[in-house]
Amino acid sequence: MNAQTKITPATHSLITPRVKEILSWYESDNPGTKANLYRLLMTGRLAGTGKLVILPVDQGFEHGPARSFAPNPAGYDPHYHYQLAIDAGLNAYAAPLGMLEAGASTFAGQIPTILKMNSANSLSRLNEDADQAVTASVADAVRLGCSAIGFTIYPGSDAAYDQFEEIRELSAEAKSVGLAVVVWSYARGGTLTKKGETAADVIAYAAHMAALLGAHIIKVKPPSDHLELDAAKKAYEKAKIPVSTLSERIQDVVKSCFGGRRIVIFSGGETKNDTNALLSEISQIAAGGGFGSIMGRNAFQRPRDEAIDLLGKIIDIYAKA
Amino acid sequence: MNAQTKITPATHSLITPRVKEILSWYESDNPGTKANLYRLLMTGRLAGTGKLVILPVDQGFEHGPARSFAPNPAGYDPHYHYQLAIDAGLNAYAAPLGMLEAGASTFAGQIPTILKMNSANSLSRLNEDADQAVTASVADAVRLGCSAIGFTIYPGSDAAYDQFEEIRELSAEAKSVGLAVVVWSYARGGTLTKKGETAADVIAYAAHMAALLGAHIIKVKPPSDHLELDAAKKAYEKAKIPVSTLSERIQDVVKSCFGGRRIVIFSGGETKNDTNALLSEISQIAAGGGFGSIMGRNAFQRPRDEAIDLLGKIIDIYAKA
Amino acid sequence: MNAQTKITPATHSLITPRVKEILSWYESDNPGTKANLYRLLMTGRLAGTGKLVILPVDQGFEHGPARSFAPNPAGYDPHYHYQLAIDAGLNAYAAPLGMLEAGASTFAGQIPTILKMNSANSLSRLNEDADQAVTASVADAVRLGCSAIGFTIYPGSDAAYDQFEEIRELSAEAKSVGLAVVVWSYARGGTLTKKGETAADVIAYAAHMAALLGAHIIKVKPPSDHLELDAAKKAYEKAKIPVSTLSERIQDVVKSCFGGRRIVIFSGGETKNDTNALLSEISQIAAGGGFGSIMGRNAFQRPRDEAIDLLGKIIDIYAKA
Amino acid sequence: MNAQTKITPATHSLITPRVKEILSWYESDNPGTKANLYRLLMTGRLAGTGKLVILPVDQGFEHGPARSFAPNPAGYDPHYHYQLAIDAGLNAYAAPLGMLEAGASTFAGQIPTILKMNSANSLSRLNEDADQAVTASVADAVRLGCSAIGFTIYPGSDAAYDQFEEIRELSAEAKSVGLAVVVWSYARGGTLTKKGETAADVIAYAAHMAALLGAHIIKVKPPSDHLELDAAKKAYEKAKIPVSTLSERIQDVVKSCFGGRRIVIFSGGETKNDTNALLSEISQIAAGGGFGSIMGRNAFQRPRDEAIDLLGKIIDIYAKA
C-alpha cells in the first residue's frame, strides 16, 4: 500500500525501546507521571536515548547572585537560562519558584521544567546540617506547567528526618497530580567527615535512600574512591566491588538504585577551568552507566557560545554511550 | 564562534512565530495551560503551523459500538486509535474516560490527549434537548496526563443553561491545574429547525457562545449557506457578510470567535464515501482560515492504510494553507 | 541444587499467563486495584483461568424477601450465601450493605466480596425507568474488606445521566483506594421496547457504555437475536456481524468492550427449571468468549446440594472453555 | 447426593480452626482488617497453620545498599525479593515505599505486602536514641494494595513517646481502612545497657507495649537469658518464671502479649553462617509458641537456592510445631 510511503513520520513521538523500558520501571505511577517522565526523556538532542542533561539554576539561593552570575552577567536574566537549555538541546531546566515564574509563560511548553522546591543559603549559620526552606508548592508546579518537582535531602544531617517527611508529603501530592519527583541527595553532617560526603559508599547509600523514598530521578555527586563507613568498607572488600575508577563507582551507584531501575544523574559540581578533565569525567559517568548530568555552573557561568559548545560535547558523549 | 555550527538544533522545540502568536491570545491563562496548548500545536506533522487535526473517538457513547466500529473492526481496540493518531501525525486524540484509561499508560506522553467529559447516547428519549452526563472529572484528566478536557454544549436546547454552568465549573478547575479547554458547540433544540442547526448564523453564534464561556479551542460543524434567525439574517444582509461559499462562512465563524483570537476547528461529520468531496470541504475550511479538523468516523471507520492516507492528505491541505 | 526440589510450590500464588494478560489490560489502575482484580481472578475453582462465577444476592431489595428466599428458606440467613459461594468454589459474592455486614467478620478474607451500592425496589412506582438509591459508600466497602464495588446503570432511562454521574464519582473514589468497579448495565426505558432491552445491539451498546464509564468488570444479560435500533441494525447487516447464535452474540458483546480488553460477565436471569437449557446457555456464553456468569436466583433458590451441583457444572463448563 | 463428591474443594479458602481462633482475638477490628490478617495467615506454605514467615527488606535504609545486597547482588533488584517471598512460600513481604513501588504492579495480589513506614539510617549521629523518619503514608499502603503497615518503635529511647503518638495516629488510620498493623518493637536507649536491649524481661516488656499500643502483629528479637531491670528480676524470681532456655523465654514473651492473644514473631537478626544454630533457634521459638519469624538478611543475602532451602526448612519447623 503506497499510502504508507507518503506519510512523513511524526518524528517527535517516535518512542524508542530504551525509553519504553525505562518507563516500565515506574510501574506504580499513574499515566500522568509517566507522560512527564516521557517528556523529560524525549526532549532535546538526547531524546530517545534514555540519557539526560539538565540545566539547574538554583545557585543564586545558595551562593548569592554575584558568585552565581557575575562570571557571565547574561545569567542575571532568567530568560537566558530557558533559552540556553533549549538551544543547547537539553532535556530540562530546573530552578526555584521566582526564576521559573519570570519565564514560564514566554517559554511555556518549549522545555520541560523542574520546580526546585527547597534551597539552603549561605547566609544562614545553620547551613551545613540544617534544613532547607520549602519555598514553593506542588500547586505552583502545576500552574507553571512543570514536569517535575525537585527536592534536596541531606542524609546524615540532623535535619534529614524532617526532610524525609517533607519529601514524603510533597512526593505523594506530586505523584497524585501526575508530576515526576527528582531528589537531590547530598549526604552531610552527622558522623560524616568532609571527605566522606563524596565517598563511594556514602554516595551509593545516599542514592539508595532517595530511591527508597520514592524518587523517580536521583541526583548525586560523582563519588570519590574513598570508603567512609567501616562496616560498608568491609562489605565492599568482601564482595570485591571495584571502586578504583570513577566508571566502576558510577556502576555501583546505579546498581544501588534498585539494580538500575531508577534514573540516576550526576552533578557537574564547581566551575572547572579544565574542560578536558570535565569531559573525561563525563565519559567515565557515561561508561559506568550513569543516566546523565545536571550541569549548572559549568554551563551558565561560561559565555553562551562556550556553554553550548561544552554542553554539545557532553551530549555527544552520552549519545554515544 | 564555530561552536554554534556544530550543534544540531533541537528540532522538536523550535516554536514558530505563528504558534507564539496563537499562544499570545490566551493572555489570562497560566503557564501550565499555555504549555498544554503548546503541546497541542507542536505535535504531529502540523507542528508549528498553527493548524490542528484531531482524532475524536466518542461515537461509541453516542451511536453504540457496532455503528462506530463494525465498519473497521480494528477500532474496537482502544490502542488502535492511539496508534492511528500517532502514526498519522495528528495533533491529539480525544476520547471518553474508559477509552483513555485503556491505553493511557502504554502511550503516555506519545500524543496529547483530550478527555471528553460528557456524552449523549442514542438510547435516551431525551437525546435531542437533553443534558449529557458528565462521565469524568478534571482529576481524571490530571492522573491520565491529558492536555485538555473536552465538553459538549447544546446551545438552544433546554439543557443549555445547565451545561453552561457545568462547563463554567469544569473549565475553572481545568484552567487552575494547567489544562486547556475544548468545547464542542452544537446548537440544537429550542426554536431551531433541523436545517437551522448548521445554518451559517447559528454555527457562528454557537461558536461565539463557546468563546464567551472561556473555551480555548472551539469545535463546530461546517456551516451551510442557510441563515436561520430572522434578526441575524437582516444583520448579515445589512453588513453584506458573504456566506455563499463554505470558505466565506468559515471566515465568518473564525471572525465570530473574538476576531480570530480563538482556535476554531471543524468536524468531519458522518462517514463520507466521496473522498474528493471531503478533501474539497477541507480545502475550503483551510482557505477560510479554519484552524483544522476533528476527524472521527471518516478516519477510524476506514481501513488503517486508507485512514492514514486520507489524514495525510488533510494534513497536507492545512500545511499549505 | 536439590534445594529447589524439596520446596512444595506455594500453589495459591501461581499466577497464570492468562491472568497476567487480563491484569495488563487495566493499565491505568494502581497496584491496589490490580491486587483486587487478582483476588477476583485467583479465587475458587476457576482461579487462574481468567473466568469468573459470582454469586449475587441483591434480589431482596428488588423483589422482596418472599419472592427471593421463600423457595429455599435457608437463604434468609446472610451467612448461607457466603458459605454457598465458598463451598461452591466461586470467585466472589456480591450483596448490598446489610447482607455483607451480617457476615463480613465471620467470613473475612474467605471469599472476595463486592458491595452492591445501589438497588431498585419493586414498591416504588418509579421502578422501570427510575434511578436506584445509592445505599452504601466506598468507605463501607473498605471497612468491610470488599474487593470491589458494584453499581447498576439503566442506559436509556431518564435516570441514566444521573446514574452515569454517580458512578463517575463512586468509581473515582473506589479506584483511588484500590477497589475494582463492577457495573451492572441494563438498558431500559427511553425509546426501548421491552424486547429491545435484551436485543443483541442494545446489550452490546449497554456493555460498551459501561466500559466507557471506566468499569473493570461489566455485567449484562445474555443477548437475544433481536436487533432493536434501526441504525444499528443496518450496521450489523452491512458488516455481516453474525447474531443468530448466542455464542456469536456473546462474541459481539465481548468485542464491544474494548475489543476484549474488559471482563464481561453474564447474568443467569430468572429461575429456570430446565437445568439443561441453563447449562446449554452457559456453554454458549463460554464458547463465545464470555468471561463468566453471575448466577443468583438459579443458585440460591435451589436446595444447597442442588445449587452446589449446578454451580459445579457451570464452573466445569468455563474451566474447559 | 453424589453432587458433592464431584466438587473439587476450593483449597485456598479452607480456613482452619486455628486461623479462625486467631482471627477471633482481634475482636474490635473491622472485617477489612480481619480479611487482611486472613490473607497474611492463609498465604504460602504455612497457610492455615497460624504460623508466619515474613521477608523484610528494609536494611538498605539502615545499613546502606552494599552491606545489604553485595553478599547476593541479585538483591539489588526489588523484583528479586517479591519473587523470593513468593517462591519460598512465605506469608508476606515487607519493605519501604520505593522498594514496594518498584514491583507493586508486577506482583499485585501475588503476595501480601507490608509497607514499612519508618526507618533509621546509619549516617545519622542520632541513630540510637532518635526518632525514625516516617517515609510513607497510609494512603500509600492503600494505593499499593498492601495488607498491613509496619512501624518501628524504640521503647526506652528519648524518641519513644513521639513514636508512640505517631503509631497511634497511623494505626488508627490504617485500621479505619481495613489494614493490619505490624509493630517492630526494639527497646534501646534510656537507662538500658547494650546487653539489656535483648534481656528476657525487656523483650517481654517491649512486646507488651506494642500490644498495648494496638498492634495486631508484634515483632521482637529473640530474648537472651539476661534480666535487666532489678524490679523485673525480682518479679521473675518470685513467680519462678523460667527463662533459662530460649523456648521458655519465647513462652514468656508470647504470654506477655495478652496471654497469647496477639501474634508475636521473631527476627532472625544478623547473617549467620551456622545454619544449624539458626535452625535450632527457630525450633526453640516454635517450641515456645512463637508465631513465626521475620527473616531478612539470613534470607536475601544467600544465593537464591540456599535461601529457598533455608526458608523451606524454617517453614517445615513451624509447620510441625
Added chain:
Amino acid sequence: MNAQTKITPATHSLITPRVKEILSWYESDNPGTKANLYRLLMTGRLAGTGKLVILPVDQGFEHGPARSFAPNPAGYDPHYHYQLAIDAGLNAYAAPLGMLEAGASTFAGQIPTILKMNSANSLSRLNEDADQAVTASVADAVRLGCSAIGFTIYPGSDAAYDQFEEIRELSAEAKSVGLAVVVWSYARGGTLTKKGETAADVIAYAAHMAALLGAHIIKVKPPSDHLELDAAKKAYEKAKIPVSTLSERIQDVVKSCFGGRRIVIFSGGETKNDTNALLSEISQIAAGGGFGSIMGRNAFQRPRDEAIDLLGKIIDIYAKA
C-alpha cells in the same frame, strides 16, 4: 455639547510603554495581580514613569507610638497618613492591619494600599534574629481593598527558613486572588556582622532571595560599599563589579533581581535631619536604576507641609531619572 470639552482626560489610565514593559515581566501572574501592579504604577505624580514612592507606617509595631509619632503628633491619627500619601501624590500607602482598618472606608479607592502582614516589636527579647508575627491574612487584604500584601524576611537569621515557608504560602494565596506581593528583605543574624547587614553583596543577595521567593516588588536598604562574604568579595573583584558609589551598588542590586525584571525599591531609613544628604541619596538611587523609595519616618515625622515638600522633591528626582 461643550460639556465634553471641559473633561480632563482620565490621565491615570494612559498606560505608558514603560509601564507596559514592566507589567510584561510578571508573565506568570493572573490579570488580577497585573491590574494591581498597574494601580501601583499608575497612581500619583509618578504615574506612568515606572517609578514609585510609597509611604510605610509600620514603625508603631517595631518602635512603639512615642518613638514613631511624638515628633509629629498628627501622625497618631491613621487618617493623617492616608491623606498625606494622597496629597503628596505618592503611589501607595503601606501599614499593618489596624492602621488600614481605621481609614480603609474613608479613603477606599483613593490610594493603593499594601497590608503589612508581619512585624517585629522592640519589647521582645527575640527582636534581632527572631521571627516576626504574622498579624493579618490575605482575606483581610481582600476585604480592605488592598493592592498588595507586604511581608518582611530576615535572610541569614535562624528564623529565615520559617519565614520563607510563611511567605510561600501567603504569596501563593495572594497571587491566586490577584494581589501583588511586596517583600521587605533585611539580612541579619546568622554569621553576619552588624556592618554586613547593609554590605553591597549582602543587600544584593537578600534582594535576589526575595525575587527567587516570587516577590513582585522587593524592598531593601541602600547598600554600603562594604563587602561581607569572602566568597562574594572574590566574585565581585574577579568580575570587576564596581561598588564604590551608591549608584553603582544600586545598579548591582537591580541587576541581581532577575537582570532588572523585578521592581526593587529602597528604604529611607532613620530620620535624617540633613535633607540635602537625603535627596542626594535619592538621586544616586535613581541614577543607579532604582525603582523608587519607601519613605516612612522621614515623611511622617516632619510637619505635614515639610513632608509634602520633601516628598515632592523626591518625586521630582525620580520623575527626571
